[in-house]
Amino acid sequence: MKRLFMIGVTLLATQVLAGEAQPVGEDPQIEQRLNVLAEDLRCLVCQNESLAGSHAELAEDLRREIRDQMKQGKDDKQVVEYLVARYGDFVLYKPPFKPLTLVLWLGPLVFLLVGGITWWTVLKRRRAQPEGMANTQARAEAARILEGKSE
Amino acid sequence: MNKRLIPLIVFLVLAVFFAIGLTKNPREVPSPFIDKPAPAFRLPEVGNPAQTFGPEEMRGQVWMLNVWAPWCVSCRQEHGVLMQLQAQGVKLVGLNWKDKDREAAALLARLGSPYLSTVDDLDGRVGIDYGVTGTPETFVIDKGGIIRFKQTGPISEEVWKEKLEPMLKELAR
Numbered sequence: 001m002k003r004l005f006m007i008g009v010t011l012l013a014t015q016v017l018a019g020e021a022q023p024v025g026e027d028p029q030i031e032q033r034l035n036v037l038a039e040d041l042r043c044l045v046c047q048n049e050s051l052a053g054s055h056a057e058l059a060e061d062l063r064r065e066i067r068d069q070m071k072q073g074k075d076d077k078q079v080v081e082y083l084v085a086r087y088g089d090f091v092l093y094k095p096p097f098k099p100l101t102l103v104l105w106l107g108p109l110v111f112l113l114v115g116g117i118t119w120w121t122v123l124k125r126r127r128a129q130p131e132g133m134a135n136t137q138a139r140a141e142a143a144r145i146l147e148g149k150s151e
Numbered sequence: 152m153n154k155r156l157i158p159l160i161v162f163l164v165l166a167v168f169f170a171i172g173l174t175k176n177p178r179e180v181p182s183p184f185i186d187k188p189a190p191a192f193r194l195p196e197v198g199n200p201a202q203t204f205g206p207e208e209m210r211g212q213v214w215m216l217n218v219w220a221p222w223c224v225s226c227r228q229e230h231g232v233l234m235q236l237q238a239q240g241v242k243l244v245g246l247n248w249k250d251k252d253r254e255a256a257a258l259l260a261r262l263g264s265p266y267l268s269t270v271d272d273l274d275g276r277v278g279i280d281y282g283v284t285g286t287p288e289t290f291v292i293d294k295g296g297i298i299r300f301k302q303t304g305p306i307s308e309e310v311w312k313e314k315l316e317p318m319l320k321e322l323a324r
Contacts, residue, residue, distance in 0.1 A: 087180070
């Protein structure tokens with residue numbers, strides 16, 4: 001019962017927050033575009049927050065700036081270009097693929113490849129060992145030790 | 152190669168990565184403005200809105216645009232250094248970023264102004280045009296109006312001696 005109550009309270013709380021995020025008196029279509037776009041943009045003040053989620057003053061200013069540009073009829077790409085010109089690629093959560101970010105994009109693939117090759121060679125080497133040979137060797141060794149002890 | 156060395160090598164590689172990565176300051180975002188023309192603006196002066204200032208007035212001179220705010224503690228910290236620089240003839244222009252004109256004027260009247268001119272950017276739009284993320288930030292601008300360097304955080308005597316002074320001397324030639 002208590003748990004159910006807590007779940008109810010949590011759900012209620014999220015609903016209240018969601019209601020707050022929609023400012024009144026703005027063009028809902030632009031607000032929607034702004035929210036979607038700002039999810040992929042970094043707040044420069046609290047760097048681990050998106051521009052959509054941040055309450056920092058600068059984030060509010062930047063949202064206002066984006067809203068103004070959208071009202072002027074600029075598309076998402078132009079708005080992003082405007083921000084990158086001022087704050088660099090750092091403002092993007094998905095950095096573009098270019099020489100500087102090569103390691104960032106290809107690094108995981110390289111690690112996967114190295115891991116895969118290691119795994120494959122280890123498996124191959126194990127398979128190359130004659131069937132049962134390791135076992136017989138180990139048994140002989142064990143027998144020798146046991147005999148040695150019993151003596 | 153000895154197999155026992157592998158963990159040691161992996162450890163060393165990680166240690167080097169962390170040694171570099173963890174000592175970097177994530178606040179120092181590389182500025183896309185280096186070697187680009189300083190964005191134009193025209194803003195009213197602090198305490199005297201009838202008078203305006205624009206960066207084109209500084210053409211032919213090496214100068215620094217100091218983004219500050221009266222509430223900002225680290226700006227207060229660098230204020231003393233800036234006063235010394237002004238006494239040495241360094242040309243500073245202030246940009247009061249998003250704080251009240253009244254507060255800025257009162258503070259400069261009380262502590263003295265290191266600026267040739269200081270202007271109000273009340274809605275922060277010029278700050279955005281310069282990619283400002285916080286105060287203080289200082290841009291070094293050359294004779295041709297090109298931004299050559301950006302200092303994020305206060306100018307200490309160390310920063311001045313090691314980075315800015317040699318650079319200004321070079322640019323003044």
